[in-house]
Amino acid sequence: MKRFPVFIAAVLILAACEGRNPVANGANDVAGLPDIATNAPDPESGPPENASAAADAAPIPAGADPPAPGARIPAALQGRWGMVPGDCTSxxxxxxxxxxxxxxxxxxxxxxxxxxxxxxxxxNSVRGTFNFTGEGQEWTRFVTLRAEGNRLTRTESNPTASYNYVKCA
Known part of the structure; x- marks a missing residue:
């Protein structure tokens, strides 16, 4: 009977020493925050002169920011990126x-x-709030993407995590 608590303690110690960490050692784990020192638009002045309605816009998750009219992801970031080589060839x-x-x-x-x-x-980078959908869920997250050659680092906040990718051939 006295061996059981010792066994449990040993299992807990081994579990605490587990070294699995989803954040790569060289990853940039700090996401830039949006500049909040800008003036808010006047809601009574109406839409800006250059505003236009997009008829074919994708649905926006409830409570999420609408996409920016010209929001484009830079060409250096576009393409297929894999965390492991098998992601590119599967x-x-x-x-x-x-x-x-x-x-x-x-x-x-x-x-x-x-x-x-x-x-x-x-x-070679983009940052801001992205509206996510998947598996019947909708959420928003502040994301930073930065490309350096054939490597891409994706950093998210809330919770903070960084992921490294390599450009697929």
């Missing part, structure tokens, strides 16, 4: 680490994300 549809980026969305294994109204980018 023919069975089981590439769970594959991220496909187009000019207007991110596609994951079982979800997709479209840029929100605050998304900003430059030649």
């Amino acid at each position: 023919t069975r549809g089981d590439a769970k680490g594959l991220l496909t980026i187009s000019a207007d969305q991110l596609r994951f294994y079982e979800s997709r994300a479209v840029p929100g109204s605050d998304v900003e980018g430059d030649g």
Whole structure:
């Protein structure tokens, strides 16, 4: 009977030493925050002069920001990116680490994300709130994507996590 508590303690110690961590050691684990020092538009002034309605816009998750009118993901980020080599070569549809980026969305294994109204980018990075849908769920998350050569780092906040990808050939 006295051995049972010792056994339980040993199992708990071993479980606490488990080294699995989804964040890569070299990943940038800090996401830039949006600039909140800008003035809000006046709601009584109406829409801006250059505003136009998009007839073929994808549905926006409830409570999410609408996509920015010209929100485009930079060309350097577009393409297929894999967490492991098998993600780029799978023919069975089981590439769970594959991220496909187009000019207007991110596609994951079982979800997709479209840029929100605050998304900003430059030649090799983009950051802002993305509206996600997948598996019957809808959510928003602040995401930073940064490409350096054939490597891509995706950093999310709330909760904070970083993921590394390599460009598929």
